Amino acid sequence: MPHAPDLDRNARLSVAPMMDWTDRHCRAFHRVLSREALLHTEMVTSAALVRGGATRLLDFDAAEHPVALQLGGSDPGELAEAAAMGAERGYAEVNLNCGCPSDRVQSGSFGAVLMERPALVADCVRAMREAVAVPVTVKCRIGVDEQDPEAVLPDFLARIADAGVERVTVHARKAWLQGLSPKENREVPPLDHPLVHRMKRRFPALHVSINGGIATLDDVEAQLDHVDGAMVGRAAYHDPAAILLRADSRVFGRPNPCAAPEDAALAMIPHIERHLAAGGRLHQVTRHMLGLFAGRPGARLWRRTLSEGGAKPGAGAAVLHEALAHVTRAAA
Incomplete structure (x- = not known):
């Protein structure tokens, strides 16, 4: 299993966690195309694992590595227990979802709504880090609703970094918790890539990946001039060869596993x-x-x-x- 330094390299290109899409069969397929890119599970709620006993959601094959388990939740103790379950199953890292804007996620007080509760997020990641030896990372937005990202995002990043997070992925859009569907939240709020670039300069020790509006390998390479990694979502699913077939040579300097x-x-x-x-x-x-x-x-x-x-x-x-x-x- 990769250790943290390798995961930092793997995270130069990652495939986003996507509900109903990035299941174990999708990950097996993406791993055929790229041996190097960091893959993620669909979001799994801590409640489903700890209270619901849905451990089948943790099923994966070692051939998928490097693969991260993404958790959704807001109870530090429950998240710590769920993270330990994932680490015991062999996941290379555990990622906390602070970016999903769906109504179901909001009603559970996790996802993007956690951008409004950075102290709680810090408590969550501290508890998770105490429970596992693998890296604990965060995926977030630049803010929600009427928040000012210029003020909110640096405070959020400072708090999670102080709690021990060393790697974060920032979706470079706000999430509007009222009035926009999850699909609209992926497209309507304007992108602010320069803000994320500034955050990397402000927090040089933090491994910062950027997500949102990155649709080609050229886009990935352009972002790597400013941040440590780029996360690709729908483009990697709808046109996987365009993103992943040449990724290992272009992004990682390694041989591509498939020629065509x-x-x-x-x-x-x-x-x-x-x-x-x-x-x-x-x-x-x-x-x-x-x-x-x-x-x-x-x-x-x-x-x-x-x-x-x-x-x-x-x-x-x-x-x-x-x-x-x-x-x-x-x-x-």
């Missing part, structure tokens, strides 16, 4: 076969692979074949080969 998207598709077959043998369904894996050939001839038939064929009872790897043949023929 076709290689990545074939490399997923062992994972698919293990999943099917355990009683899973093909679509549970291939739904995360639909964007692999985005923008290429045959992409529509690739998506259609996987979507329709993968959902059929008994569907197996032959469906993937059929979908891949559409791309191969279109390229001929």
Whole structure:
């Protein structure tokens, strides 16, 4: 398992935690494309683990490493217990969600609403750090609602750094807790990348990653001139090859594990076969692979074949080969 110095390097490029998307099959697919990028789970609530006994949410394969567990919660003791459960399962780090704006998260008094309670966040991360040996990190916004990010963000960062956080990811947008949907909160509030850049200069010892509006590897490389890391969300999911296929060479100076998207598709077959043998369904894996050939001839038939064929009872790897043949023929 990587240790903190390696994770600092891995965090030069990370894939954001995304609900309903970054499950273990998605992470297995992204790891085929990049051996180096830091991956995250979907957000798991501390209550689900500690009070709900939903330990299945911690399932992952060691091949996904480096992978971080993202927790949602606001009770220091409960978060410490959940963090310990994650560390015991083998996660390389534990990340506290202080950025999600959904109504469900607000009602639980965690996510972006915690930007209004920095002292509580500091208490949470102190408790988590005392419970685990792996790094405890934070993902936050620049502020919420009527807060002034120029004042709020540096105070927030100072408090969590004092509590022992050494790495933070800042989504460079405010979150509007009233009036905007989670989807709108990813797009409507204006980006303020320069503010995050200034925070890196103000807190040079803090490893700062930036999130929001980063859609290409060129964007990632441009951000690395100002901060320590860049986190990519939807672009890495909808067009994974564009972000991850060349990431290891361009961002990390390492060999790329796959020469082409076709290689990545074939490399997923062992994972698919293990999943099917355990009683899973093909679509549970291939739904995360639909964007692999985005923008290429045959992409529509690739998506259609996987979507329709993968959902059929008994569907197996032959469906993937059929979908891949559409791309191969279109390229001929």
